[in-house]
Amino acid sequence: DTAVSQTPKYLVTQMGNDKSIKCEQNLGHDTMYWYKQDSKKFLKIMFSYNNKELIINETVPNRFSPKSPDKAHLNLHINSLELGDSAVYFCASSRGENVRETQYFGPGTRLLVL
Amino acid sequence: RKEVEQDPGPFNVPEGATVAFNCTYSNSASQSFFWYRQDCRKEPKLLMSVYSSGNEDGRFTAQLNRASQYISLLIRDSKLSDSATYLCVVKLSYNTDKLIFGTGTRLQVFP
Numbered sequence: 001d002t003a004v005s006q007t008p009k010y011l012v013t014q015m016g017n018d019k020s021i022k023c024e025q026n027l028g029h030d031t032m033y034w035y036k037q038d039s040k041k042f043l044k045i046m047f048s049y050n051n052k053e054l055i056i057n058e059t060v061p062n063r064f065s066p067k068s069p070d071k072a073h074l075n076l077h078i079n080s081l082e083l084g085d086s087a088v089y090f091c092a093s094s095r096g097e098n099v100r101e102t103q104y105f106g107p108g109t110r111l112l113v114l
Numbered sequence: 115r116k117e118v119e120q121d122p123g124p125f126n127v128p129e130g131a132t133v134a135f136n137c138t139y140s141n142s143a144s145q146s147f148f149w150y151r152q153d154c155r156k157e158p159k160l161l162m163s164v165y166s167s168g169n170e171d172g173r174f175t176a177q178l179n180r181a182s183q184y185i186s187l188l189i190r191d192s193k194l195s196d197s198a199t200y201l202c203v204v205k206l207s208y209n210t211d212k213l214i215f216g217t218g219t220r221l222q223v224f225p
Contacts, residue, residue: 031211041199043158043215056212090157094211102148103213105157 003027004106006091012112013081020077021109023091031055032074033092033103034066043090049074081113115140118216120202126222131192135219137185137202146205147178149187152218153198161187161200192223 004025013019025032033056034046047066048056054066063079078085091106120137127133139147147164162169164176164185175188185202202216 033211040217042217043201045212048211050211101211102160102163103211105159107157 004091004093004104006089006106006109008109009107010110010112012114014114015081015083017081018077018079019081019111020075021089021091021111022073022075023106024073025091025093025104025106026072027093027104029093029095029104030071031094032068032071033094034074034076035090035092035105037088037090037108039087047074047076083113086111086113116216117141117214118202118204120216120219122217122219124220124222126224127192129192129194129223129225131223132188132190133192133221134189135187135200135202135221137187137216139183139185139202139204139214141204141206142180142183144183144204144206147176147185148203148205148213149174149176149185150201150203150215151198152201158201158215189221192221194223194225197221197223 007022031050033048035043037043046060049068051071052068065077068074088108088110090108092103094101094103118139149161150158151161152158162171164178168177173190177186199218199220201218204214
């Protein structure tokens with residue numbers, strides 16, 4: 001049973017297109033996250049939701065819009081894709097209650113913008 | 115200055131060797147510390163939390179020096195399966211779930 005799942009695993013698209021990545025967790029966690037890992041392997045948080053409420057919103061272009069229909073799902077919609085958006089996007093979740101609580105990551109979505 | 119700094123490596127070591135990775139963090143208010151492991155083309159996974167008193171999990175030992183803002187990971191008796199990138203991770207406060215990742219140190223264990 002996959003704890004944190006993402007679809008699609010791979011996404012190849014043209015500049016200017018709009019695309020969505022879906023994330024689901026079956027761990028019963030309250031908090032979900034989106035991270036971006038660029039070509040230099042630097043992993044950086046983009047957004048965090050707790051019980052469907054936006055908690056963390058890093059300096060991310062407005063073209064990126066997260067949506068949480070319920071606490072088990074956090075989707076990422078990207079408008080007007082740019083070359084620089086090419087990266088691996090990881091979804092993660094945690095209970096979010098304890099400072100030592102770990103985050104569980106999904107397998108990642110590899111986005112390539114041509 | 116990066117919030118979490120690591121030597122990117124790669125560290126190339128033979129099986130059975132002992133290898134140590136270091137990490138420094140810039141924010142003295144940081145509260146929690148972790149080592150994550152990331153295999154090639156996979157997601158990061160928690161290896162171990164790092165406690166002030168230092169902690170050990172099998173062949174892995176983590177140390178924290180708050181005065182120097184320095185974290186270390188020691189791997190004894192390296193195995194081929196230890197080959198991966200090791201990410202130093204810091205959480206700033208009790209009121210946030212935000213993790214700050216270092217860029218990782220790559221380890222390659224050879225036969």
